Amino acid sequence: MKKYLFVPFVSLVLACGTSNSSKVEVAEEAQIPASFDLSNLDSSVSPCDNFYQYAIGGWLKANPVPSTESRWASFNVVIESNNDKLKAILEEFSTSQFDKGSMEQKLGDFYTSVMDSVQAEELKLSPLQSVMEQVDGIENKEQLIKLSAEFRTLGISSLFGVYVGQDDKQSDQYITHIYQSGLGLPDQAYYVKEDEKSIEIQQAYIKHISKMFELANMENSEGLAQKVYAIEKGLAEISMTRVERRDPDKTYNKMTIDELIQLSKNIDWNNYIRSVGLQNVDELIVSQPKFIAGLDKMMITIPISDWKIYYKWSILNAYASSLSSDFVNQHFDFYSKTLSGTKEMKPRWKRALAKVDGNIGQLLGKAFVARHFPEESKKDVARMVENLRTVFRERINGLAWMSEETKVKALQKLESFNKKIGYPDKWRDYAPLNIVADNAVQNIMNASKFNFEYMINKLGKPVDKDEWFMTPQTVNAYYSSSQNEIVFPAGILQPPFYDANADDAINYGGIGAVIGHEFTHGFDDQGSKFDHEGNLKNWWTESDRTQFDGRAENVVNQFNSFEPLEGLFVNGKLTLGENIADLGGATLAYHALEKELESKGKPEPIDGFNYKQRFFFGWAQVWHMNMTEEELRKRIATDSHSPGEYRVIGPLANMPEFADAFGCNPGDPMVNADSIKAVIW
Template sequence: MKLASLSYSLLALSLVTAGCKKEKEESVAEKVPGYDISSLDSTFKACDDFDSYANGGWKKKNPIPGTESRWGAFGILDKENKEVRLKGIIEEITNKKDRKKGSEEQQIADYYQSYLDSATIEKRGLEPLKPYLDKIESVQSLKDLASVTGELQKLGVSAVLGFGVEGDLRNSKMNVLYQGQDGLSLGEKSYYERTDSSTLNVRKEFVKHVDKMFGFASFKDPNPGKTILDFETKLAKIQLTNVELRDPVKTYNKMSTKEFQNLIPDFDLKTFADKQDIKTDTLIVQNIPYLKNLNTLLKATPLATLKLYTRWQLLSQFAGFLPKNFDQENFNFFSKVIRGTKQQRARTERAIRSTDGLLGMPLGKLFSAKYFPEEDKKKVSEMIENVRTVYGERIDKLTWMSDSTKARAHKKLKAFTYKIGYPDKWKDYSSIDIKSDKLFENVVAASLYQHKESVEKIGKPVDKDEWGMTPQTVNAYYNPLNNEVAFPAGILQPPFYNRDADDAINYGGIIAVIGHEFTHGFDDQGSQFDEEGNLKNWWTASDRSNFDKLTKKYIDYFSGIEALPGFKINGALTIGENVADLGGLTLAYYALEKSLKGKPEPALIDGFNWKQRFFLGWAQVWHMNTTDAALQNQIQTDPHAPAKDRINGPLPHLKEFQNAWNCGAGSKMALPEVARVVIW
């Protein structure tokens, strides 16, 4: 099941597993300061470049480790969690004897051991792939290709189209099958179209990468890298951009399976679906023209090229679980070239992350029991309700929205539900057969379990208790189909939530995060869903027009920011996250102000008043050093703006920031009233 979730998270998930609390039985932990003033760089002015002012000192002291492409609050929590907390849990389990077959402890311990058993991995070579390679080699027609690629989809191997299962956008209580475009090794079509030197170099290195991988595999195809790049370039040309994919109306095309099959008659979609055990009469198609153009492309492409492409997708998908030369070359391209990471993590660290990736929920159950105090759940619930109250007050004060639409906005806000910490019920993973000496088969077993779980949901009611993240994840999300926000245990710690910090720091951190997720329910996408999670208009035409004008102004603003020479932020791609940041900051600021009413003015801390510390709290959440390669990749593929611009971007639109730091007219961090964007 290849389609991405429709949920909107705080940060791209490639960075965000992390964090945990001290055990109650441990000695009292050293208190973390709300804001460490050594993070400041007073050579910068707060009103000129707030990120450099608030985080310049931190950036100088925290260069990017060789194993990372980005280094900030998320990565630091990730490192602490994985290399200390989860490692401790895993090692404790592996030291136990007589683990029951099928138990979560047995699965975790044996998978971890299978990943560490590099001697067996080297000895087996490509033997685990042979049954699948033989099937690809036996392909004699497009119908055969549909059969083989359908089977490979169950293992997570990409094809030119993919399926996913989620709630129906227009009937959110029921799960439905979605179909979408797929199959680009570089992830996004701009990598195949841009002609700047950096992108040209990525394509050049990609060709070398494929050639090396085929050489390691002793495949004899001539110029495989060029062949695959040429095919994927043609594939990219007929796909929607990542901005176009943001439109839930344009990408919602419900039809019968027969109508779907007729869109691409030369590729046997029925066999493709049957091989994935998919049984349904209807589905939602993402891009109808893509399927028609894909049919033409497949017919015009030599079968030998399609088979070569399929072998490549198989090899690339499992490269990290194969002998060292494959694993290392996979790292060299996708981490070193694409993201600027200098060195691969040690095998032990990768084993921890791989175990977390495949068995994250069983690990999350142990993590939650050990490190997440129940009092934090109560505290976060109170925070969420405070944000809900302030959001309602902000809606009432809007001048661009009519009373009738305000009433519907209140209805949606009231219907918001939330998840905190970890699931109330846990899934049964005992059917996954994990062996201590069969890494490849373990990955396949976990993939087949996930696939089976997914297809069995088709046509059944949505389980609203299900989580979209593991408890140890340092992130949060809003799911428009459930109209819910979720805050895993991993994010409920410094610098996001610090029980030892003053309120201003926490409001600039975790409260702004809560406000961010709430605002996703009313961003350019979330605002198209009603209180029940259905894609349904609840706006008057004039109110929607007013909203669109405001978001267009904000799109243009961010599109003018050059994050790297020749690479400007894509304001249309990042608009949802940018609106959520602006809303989150606004809600958090006024929630803090509301909490202080009737109380004495808080004392200065380190020379800063509570208004200033609120914004310092926001800045330290996003302090980050990033390689140029990772920044380029983020600009082209990620709906989140770079960290620096998540700090500096929204602040000039907030008169509250200008007043807190006494920014005079003409300051870089203060816009004139007419240029400011105020949405919620």
């Protein structure tokens, strides 16, 4: 889940009686705390009409999307701050001498290699010559599948993917997973839709492929591009949709190697498994059997020559952003300009930093937390986590719609939640990874192989409960259903998400709601299907599950009604898990704040706002953002999160606590009628 933040403060005069709106006045003498900016407020809008516009309308007007971005939010501000810190680290490491094999040498040389634009222009396509020649040498399906395995180790998308991860029904064991892959557009829906916008993107994509082939000096580039697109469209047509993939029951399909071979006889699975470096694979989980069966048919109907063209495109597409400027510019023109509306490319140092972070991010994170993470923050956030857990426990016990039998199981799961804050207790050993200062593409290939081998070597070993799936510098947080854990990296534990100098209301509206969000993910439409040990196992009574599903469907219907652009609606089913987590997160955090203040005492209003109102400003500032129309359209199609505006007004319109704080009345836009009010956790 991604977060964005802002905080305003003014004095408020609440409407009384039968008025359907609240009026807001700004006190001229108000002293604004350092962590708040009064100009972010739009007092021309009533908080009871549209709290998002009221709370951050001023910020939205003052912060258009920069030319190098496709969206802009407080989230980006934190990333910019982190980037400056990470840049300083990398520049220090890249301009000083360190022992070969040291953390400093690997980070510094990786950064140096990507920053070297002169060498990139000289090398052009030559760093990919060897793997392109491997494609030329393909003569049969067996070689095709074997090279697909090699592609996977190099980070090249092709045909299908493989990884080693926990078994959803035996979470104490690792197992091999096979899943659908192979598309160059963001989602399978891009290939199958026939509206005007979709057709424009499809045509632009074909043109982009053609231009890339032309840059690679391949003849008949337009014809080759058509062949690539035809293959990808075929893959898209047999792919599961994003909504379907959200159901863990549908994606859990365990089978033996022999059963997989029976499903797809034209794919040499034993050859593939050996080629990726896996051994002793008796069983696998095939996430999308329909895709694998469909791919098997495509292996018969599509000639080897066409597959070879597709493979060459996969190579170019994977490494284009690391080649000479002509490839880099063309890649940017389609993926950033056309798909996301970004006008200008980021400066080279930011792109180089992203390459380092994306390939050896935990090594970079080790250097980051050594310099920039105060232990006091870790302790305070850990305390808040336990406060949220206490409130969640009380709310589960008080649920009128849930039976005692199911409550026992829900509480067992809640008590089993593990929390991780800041950074890992142990760091990955990067000693085997070779990094040089004069070959960016080779460094990326080496890192891809290193990371892939690290992952597949888990097979047959005990599950590592200490592993982190996010780097410490990441401005984000997550819940893992298989580990039953919530994780808050150091990157998000800083202003404006968390501020040690801010009042409790702001911190609970910010990082508190983030904590509540991740807790609630364990009980959303997906997480609720996993038990306290992280196993995909039903722990609900039939009637309670029916109750939950009905309440979840209410959330789906609410968000389906949101229309960010004319004719473009939020997908309530795709975003259901995040919307449930937002509603639960805000609710839990609000009541955790109330509990915190029971012992401390209620604070005096600040600039005319009481602590209840300040809490909701803290929530609104998490999600403020501007984005281009192109980015918005892409996210509606692909993102499991609703746009920022609806992450604010959607949950709050269901919360009587919000209506009480701002004096909103039944019938106001920010007050859902009792008949449709969503109440789950």
